[in-house]
């Protein structure tokens with residue numbers, strides 16, 4: 001069977017990208033809820049929470065355009081080993097950008113932050129977060145990998161995603177669901193991250209990348225076989241991957257765009 005390709009959806013700007021991302025997330029939510037009664041989603045940090053807020057806090061446009069946060073179980077695709085109210089915390093970022101702004105009528109999501117009792121021991125921090133996944137997804141004995149309904153990820157200017165960095169030995173992790181990293185090239189250095197097999201196993205994976213600062217790395221990710229973490233996700237998950245980008249981020253990228261319908 002031929003390998004499938006990721007979907008590349010390009011928009012003039014974030015204003016046009018946000019409604020399409022909203023519709024895609026609502027489809028994933030509805031599919032998750034009909035499969036198992038809840039929507040299991042993991043999110044990254046960086047610029048993503050702001051774009052998510054633009055997508056998810058917009059007023060509904062019709063009866064099918066419903067974000068039901070009461071069915072959401074939100075996990076972190078990666079997190080920095082800092083207190084939850086720290087300026088570097090992805091939880092704090094998501095809270096400030098999105099969670100605190102959800103109207104009461106849209107329900108409250110269940111959010112799974114890291115257990116900050118283990119900040120001094122990041123192996124333990126990762127192990128405990130893996131246990132959070134185990135209790136939400138089923139035991140490690142019964143499932144080889146947790147099956148997220150959706151991963152919402154960013155793409156760094158070096159091609160990293162989650163806290164999986166180019167050339168890092170963590171890319172070869174094949175056993176753990178959640179791994180610690182102590183030498184992240186992006187500050188802060190101590191973090192935990194979902195591992196590559198967990199990322200590529202998800203039902204759907206969405207990358208959101210905006211701005212001209214991404215165009216050089218986007219060319220590399222889509223033009224050649226280079227082992228960059230984002231490219232590895234594209235290769236392994238094929239058409240389960242969708243990229244939501246603005247035109248400046250894909251200027252000069254030689255890869256067919258799809259219209260978002």
Ligand SMILES: O=C(O)[C@H](O)[C@@H](O)[C@H](O)[C@H](O)COP(=O)(O)O
Nearest residue numbers: 044045046047154155156161162
């Ligand atoms: O905690 C983190 O550092 C993020 O999860 C990281 O993986 C981020 O998603 C990318 O660096 C893209 O960030 P931007 O969207 O800000 O470019």
